[in-house]
Amino acid sequence: MQSLIRPASRLQLSKLKQLRSRGFTLVEMITVVIILGVLVLGVSSFLLFGTRIFINATSVDQVMSQSRFAIERMTREIRNAAPNSIRVRDSGDGAWQCIEMMPIISSASYIDMPIAPASAASSGTAMQSSASAPLNADQFLLIYPLSATDVYTSTTGSQGKLFSIKSITANSTNDLSIDFGRAVRFDAASPRQRYFGVQDAVSFCFERVTPELSLLKRYAGYGFNHPNLQPAPNDMGTGVLMAENIVNTIGNNSPIAYTPGTLRNNAMVHLSPLFDVQGQTFQYHHQVQVINVP
Numbered sequence: 001m002q003s004l005i006r007p008a009s010r011l012q013l014s015k016l017k018q019l020r021s022r023g024f025t026l027v028e029m030i031t032v033v034i035i036l037g038v039l040v041l042g043v044s045s046f047l048l049f050g051t052r053i054f055i056n057a058t059s060v061d062q063v064m065s066q067s068r069f070a071i072e073r074m075t076r077e078i079r080n081a082a083p084n085s086i087r088v089r090d091s092g093d094g095a096w097q098c099i100e101m102m103p104i105i106s107s108a109s110y111i112d113m114p115i116a117p118a119s120a121a122s123s124g125t126a127m128q129s130s131a132s133a134p135l136n137a138d139q140f141l142l143i144y145p146l147s148a149t150d151v152y153t154s155t156t157g158s159q160g161k162l163f164s165i166k167s168i169t170a171n172s173t174n175d176l177s178i179d180f181g182r183a184v185r186f187d188a189a190s191p192r193q194r195y196f197g198v199q200d201a202v203s204f205c206f207e208r209v210t211p212e213l214s215l216l217k218r219y220a221g222y223g224f225n226h227p228n229l230q231p232a233p234n235d236m237g238t239g240v241l242m243a244e245n246i247v248n249t250i251g252n253n254s255p256i257a258y259t260p261g262t263l264r265n266n267a268m269v270h271l272s273p274l275f276d277v278q279g280q281t282f283q284y285h286h287q288v289q290v291i292n293v294p
Helices: 002-021 026-079
Strands: 087-090 096-101 104-112 121-126 140-142 162-164 167-170 176-186 194-198 202-208 214-220 240-246 256-259 267-271 274-277 280-283 286-290
Touching: 026 096, 026 202, 026 240, 026 267, 026 274, 026 286, 087 256, 096 256, 162 176
Parallel strands: none
Antiparallel strands: 087 096, 096 202, 104 121, 104 194, 121 176, 140 162, 140 194, 167 176, 202 214, 214 240, 240 274, 256 267, 267 286, 274 280
8 A cells, every 4th residue: 555655746746846947937037027028117217207306406406596696696787886987888799798887996085186178187086995806007097977978988198087096105204195197188077086996897798699599708908098999899809708508589579778877777787588498498588677876
């Protein structure tokens, strides 16, 4: 009885071993590959979606930070502009639009200056400005500018409102004795006896690089003797990039508008650049009041 059972059990064990050594069938392998493919596709789609969201958010944040910095920089320089030194010009064909200004380096009151109808003289006396921004011989003395032509004018003549300084010395009362190096005469006196020390003009230009996109650049160090024509970007040298992704149509939806000052109201600069990034647009509507008066 026992001998009949043992061979049967050995045969079953042998078959079981053979079944275990066969591995997976083709159907099983295909099923596993399909399942793994679906899992990989789902995970990769999730990762790609998350990566795309991160890239888009980073791009938008970068453009917004860049635009805020540019608007803040323009605001500070416009508020520090010499009176009536702001002027706006565009190319006429939508290629660019620029705003130009003369930053104030120093400012205080003068005591005695050669001003019409008095005779011309080669020197004058003024109070010192702040210690952080003193008047020095590298600057030009500006008194009572009423128009942009008064500011952006040649200093080679003997009469005007802007003259170069040859040297400056402090007298016994700590006032400044200003030597112009030649006989000059200012056109008019300031009602508050203000003077402004200026040195160079600055421009911010929106320039079209493609039919759809423009960029913002800052120009400095190009001089200011342009009494009749504000210089174009090509005449200002190499500008510093301030912002990109600007989509204003210059001429129809210009990013800059300027309202000159009157006897009752200060001058106003309207900044409205329109930015586009990753299909999202946002536009600034920023007004800058020019509080400096002659």
